[in-house]
Amino acid sequence: MSSFEDARIVDEIIKKNEKSSLIVILQEVQSRYNYLPEQVLTLLSERLGVPLIKVFSLATFYRSFSLKPRGKNVIKVCLGTACHVKSGSNLLEKAKRDLNLSEEEVTTRDLGFTVEKVRCLGCCSLAPVVRINEDTYGSMTQGRLSKVLKNYL
Amino acid sequence: MSSLKDLERLKAEGMNSLFPSKTKIMVGMATCGLAAGAQEVWQNLHQEVKKRKIDVLVKKTGCIGLCQHEPLVDILKPGYPRITYDRMTPEKVGEVLDDLVKGKFKKAIMARIDQEEFLLDDTRTRYSKGKIPAYITSILPYKRLPFYKKQKRVALRNCGFLDPESIAEYVAKGGYFSLVQVLRGGKPEKVISQIKRSKLRGRGGAGFLAGVKWEVCRNADGDGKYLICNADEGDPGAYMDRSILEGDPHSIIEGMLIGGFAIGADQGYIYVREEYPLAIERLQIALTQAQEEDLLGKNILDSGFDFEIEICRGAGAFVCGEETALIQSIEGNWGEPKPRPPFPAVSGLWGKPTVINNVETWANIPVIIAKGAHWFNGLGTSRSKGTKVFSLVGKVNNIGLVEVPMGISLREIVYEIGGGIPNGRKFKAIQTGGPSGGCIPKNLIDLPVDFDELKKAGSIMGSGGMIVMDDRTCMVDVAKYFLSFLEDESCGKCVPCRVGIRRMREMLEDITSGRGREEDIDYLQQMAEAVKEGSLCGLGKTAPNPVLTTLHYFRDEYEAHIRGKRCPAGVCKPLIIYSIDPENCTGCGVCLRVCPQGAISGRKKKPHKIIPSKCIKCGACFEVCTFGAIVIT
Numbered sequence: 126m127s128s129f130e131d132a133r134i135v136d137e138i139i140k141k142n143e144k145s146s147l148i149v150i151l152q153e154v155q156s157r158y159n160y161l162p163e164q165v166l167t168l169l170s171e172r173l174g175v176p177l178i179k180v181f182s183l184a185t186f187y188r189s190f191s192l193k194p195r196g197k198n199v200i201k202v203c204l205g206t207a208c209h210v211k212s213g214s215n216l217l218e219k220a221k222r223d224l225n226l227s228e229e230e231v232t233t234r235d236l237g238f239t240v241e242k243v244r245c246l247g248c249c250s251l252a253p254v255v256r257i258n259e260d261t262y263g264s265m266t267q268g269r270l271s272k273v274l275k276n277y278l
Numbered sequence: 279m280s281s282l283k284d285l286e287r288l289k290a291e292g293m294n295s296l297f298p299s300k301t302k303i304m305v306g307m308a309t310c311g312l313a314a315g316a317q318e319v320w321q322n323l324h325q326e327v328k329k330r331k332i333d334v335l336v337k338k339t340g341c342i343g344l345c346q347h348e349p350l351v352d353i354l355k356p357g358y359p360r361i362t363y364d365r366m367t368p369e370k371v372g373e374v375l376d377d378l379v380k381g382k383f384k385k386a387i388m389a390r391i392d393q394e395e396f397l398l399d400d401t402r403t404r405y406s407k408g409k410i411p412a413y414i415t416s417i418l419p420y421k422r423l424p425f426y427k428k429q430k431r432v433a434l435r436n437c438g439f440l441d442p443e444s445i446a447e448y449v450a451k452g453g454y455f456s457l458v459q460v461l462r463g464g465k466p467e468k469v470i471s472q473i474k475r476s477k478l479r480g481r482g483g484a485g486f487l488a489g490v491k492w493e494v495c496r497n498a499d500g501d502g503k504y505l506i507c508n509a510d511e512g513d514p515g516a517y518m519d520r521s522i523l524e525g526d527p528h529s530i531i532e533g534m535l536i537g538g539f540a541i542g543a544d545q546g547y548i549y550v551r552e553e554y555p556l557a558i559e560r561l562q563i564a565l566t567q568a569q570e571e572d573l574l575g576k577n578i579l580d581s582g583f584d585f586e587i588e589i590c591r592g593a594g595a596f597v598c599g600e601e602t603a604l605i606q607s608i609e610g611n612w613g614e615p616k617p618r619p620p621f622p623a624v625s626g627l628w629g630k631p632t633v634i635n636n637v638e639t640w641a642n643i644p645v646i647i648a649k650g651a652h653w654f655n656g657l658g659t660s661r662s663k664g665t666k667v668f669s670l671v672g673k674v675n676n677i678g679l680v681e682v683p684m685g686i687s688l689r690e691i692v693y694e695i696g697g698g699i700p701n702g703r704k705f706k707a708i709q710t711g712g713p714s715g716g717c718i719p720k721n722l723i724d725l726p727v728d729f730d731e732l733k734k735a736g737s738i739m740g741s742g743g744m745i746v747m748d749d750r751t752c753m754v755d756v757a758k759y760f761l762s763f764l765e766d767e768s769c770g771k772c773v774p775c776r777v778g779i780r781r782m783r784e785m786l787e788d789i790t791s792g793r794g795r796e797e798d799i800d801y802l803q804q805m806a807e808a809v810k811e812g813s814l815c816g817l818g819k820t821a822p823n824p825v826l827t828t829l830h831y832f833r834d835e836y837e838a839h840i841r842g843k844r845c846p847a848g849v850c851k852p853l854i855i856y857s858i859d860p861e862n863c864t865g866c867g868v869c870l871r872v873c874p875q876g877a878i879s880g881r882k883k884k885p886h887k888i889i890p891s892k893c894i895k896c897g898a899c900f901e902v903c904t905f906g907a908i909v910i911t
Contacts, residue, residue, distance in 0.1 A: 146608070146609065146610025147610045148593055148607065148610050149590075149591075149610075151593075152591065152593065182612055183610075183611075183612055186595065186612035186613065186769070187593035187594050187595050187612070187613075188593070188594030188595060189552055189592075189593045189594035190593065190594075204514075205514030205515055206514040206515035206671075206672070206709060206712070206743065206745045206756075206759070206760075207514070207515050207671040207672050207745055208514075209514075209756075209759050210672050210673065210745060210747060210751050210756070211672075212897055215896055215897045215898075218896060219874075219896065219898070222874055222896075243553060244512070244514050244596065244763060244766075244767070245512070245513070245514035245515065245516075245517075245553070246309070246553055247309060247511065247516075247517035247520040247553065247554060248309055248310050248313045248345075248517065249514075249515050249516075249517055249669055249671040249672075249677075249743070249745075250310050250345030250346055250348075250517075250669070250671055250677045250678050250679075251310055251313045251314055251345065251346070251348070252671060252672075254313060259555070261309060261312055261313040262313060263310070263313035263314050263348075264314075266901050266902075267872070267896070267897070267898045267901055268872060268898070268901070268902060
């Protein structure tokens with residue numbers, strides 16, 4: 126995206142959220158770009174007259190913000206307590222194995238998938254649970270996860 | 279709307295919608311239902327109804343609590359009891375409709391409901407009239423199912439009984455009449471005194487008396503006051519707030535309106551965690567409806583009282599469930615807790631007096647107003663009044679949301695309501711209070727559950743998560759799990775919390791990897807005390823609880839890891855070995871096919887073997903073996 130285009134988007138978001146907090150503005154930026162690009166944060170800081178360190182402190186404090194591009198599909202493997210005692214972490218490892226991600230990597234090179242752990246989706250009754258984009262899957266098994274993932278390829 | 283008459287009109291409309299003259303089919307569409315496949319059922323139901331050209335209503339409803347049996351589909355045919363089908367699939371929908379067309383019900387009924395309770399009006403409406411076929415009357419009614427027998431639904435009164443996207447149905451269930459009563463009375467002090475007399479304690483964790491908090495806030499100096507609903511339900515394993523937000527959002531709005539009038543606030547905020555997108559959507563719909571009916575805005579019901587509510591979406595920080603951190607987050611800062619005092623009731627949002635209560639607390643308010651403090655006092659124990667919603671999850675047969683009077687024993691919850699432990703395994707512990715709580719062992723199973731008793735046992739009530747653990751749950755691993763959770767979520771402000779939790783987690787990492795040393799237990803204990811003493815907010819102060827309770831009640835498991843280098847529950851990967859029991863193995867080959875490492879060998883119909891050097895202990899074989907031949911030692 127050109128810097129001109131970035132500026133247009135940032136101005137539009139700021140105008141739309143005049144009365145909202147910086148967190149709301151960052152949420153909007155992330156929903157537009159899928160992550161928080163550095164040049165956009167710099168632009169935000171200039172346009173709002175807020176020190177860049179404040180913008181970055183929010184972007185790094187809150188888990189839902191990402192400074193790196195995320196995949197087209199976001200897989201959230203729940204590791205709440207109920208999912209943990211029902212071996213949810215095996216599902217996290219399985220998803221990473223299926224997508225050829227190393228332990229440290231979270232996003233595939235082609236930006237197709239991002240795999241993250243999440244601390245409780247509130248579906249404890251159907252543990253273990255995996256959410257892919259907007260779809261929540263309960264009583265997940267390693268075998269079913271592989272099948273479900275294929276629908277998002 | 280501006281008068282009681284208008285509300286009565288909406289109530290009549292809601293009654294027609296609750297009990298229509300034609301058959302109504304309801305699908306449980308909370309997140310738990312959706313995760314089990316309710317969306318597909320919903321879509322198919324609409325298509326099949328259209329195909330058959332039958333004249334029925336298809337409606338959404340919230341979660342009735344039996345989440346394990348989702349997707350649930352209920353049929354309300356005029357003159358008959360309400361019928362529930364469980365574990366519905368898109369395929370089964372057609373069969374149900376075919377039978378309905380023939381004038382009967384498909385026989386696989388899970389349970390029936392004979393009458394609908396109107397808690398706020400203290401009335402009941404019978405669904406069925408006349409003679410009911412024997413195949414229906416032979417099915418157990420909900421109230422006689424072990425899961426429901428001991429329940430008393432107050433905060434969850436409407437979940438699963440109304441369409442959360444219909445304000446009229448909420449009004450029909452007695453909703454917003456408490457608000458009218460309060461506004462007509464015109465005396466905020468009277469409302470506060472009633473909440474004080476009810477002895478309602480906050481359902482979010484600390485259990486502070488709600489009425490006292492309100493009074494402090496009302497009496498605090500300052501012109502603008504605020505009110506907040508804490509819907510940042512962060513405790514892993516607890517989801518009652520999500521269920522209320524998704525199943526009965528107007529109860530929160532009404533509770534907050536009453537609170538706003540009582541303390542003299544004209545602005546409220548609902549801080550919802552972003553992991554609950556459906557809750558945010560349903561709340562937004564409810565807020566818009568309340569605005570359209572003039573139940574929010576200026577001069578509500580012609581009383582001169584103004585009130586607005588705004589939703590704040592969280593951004594994924596557990597610490598923001600702590601009230602001072604939550605306030606920081608609404609203000610647009612990072613969620614770092616502040617020292618108290620001053621308490622938010624004196625100086626909170628934007629420095630103004632602020633009352634914060636959680637979702638379940640707000641849901642109780644309209645009931646206390648309608649039925650009185652005395653009624654509420656009649657439920658519960660001497661110092662913990664009313665009911666509490668628990669999410670009964672983990673290794674238990676009946677999984678779901680249960681609401682019971684305070685003081686019920688853990689045994690009743692686990693064995694009667696929960697139906698015991700599945701697969702013939704042994705009960706080991708129950709974890710309450712999330713990462714701030716602890717693990718209560720088997721020998722305390724008769725403990726009455728209330729704020730004080732749980733605290734005495736070393737745990738806390740917290741927001742009501744109850745995770746049942748069996749003999750295949752490793753208590754050292756559970757302690758490590760909570761510490762790694764809190765290590766991720768510590769805001770980093772205080773050193774004891776930031777560094778101390780990390781050091782404890784590292785020690786547990788060593789212990790669960792077979793590198794534990796004899797002195798580690800003492801070090802853990804000391805470190806736990808230091809973190810408890812030295813941290814500023816609730817997160818750090820309670821972080822050592824899971825370690826302290828497991829050390830206290832399950833020291834032998836720690837010792838087995840340290841001295842014997844083994845994990846008795848078979849959980850800690852570096853200490854376990856997967857093997858195949860040749861006695862039970864039929865050589866079916868299923869495990870061989872799922873093993874991602876090619877670590878299983880064997881000929882068809884002959885017992886298979888696991889090659890230990892290749893095995894990554896992923897558990898894929900254990901998951902698929904139906905003969906119990908995969909052994910973890």
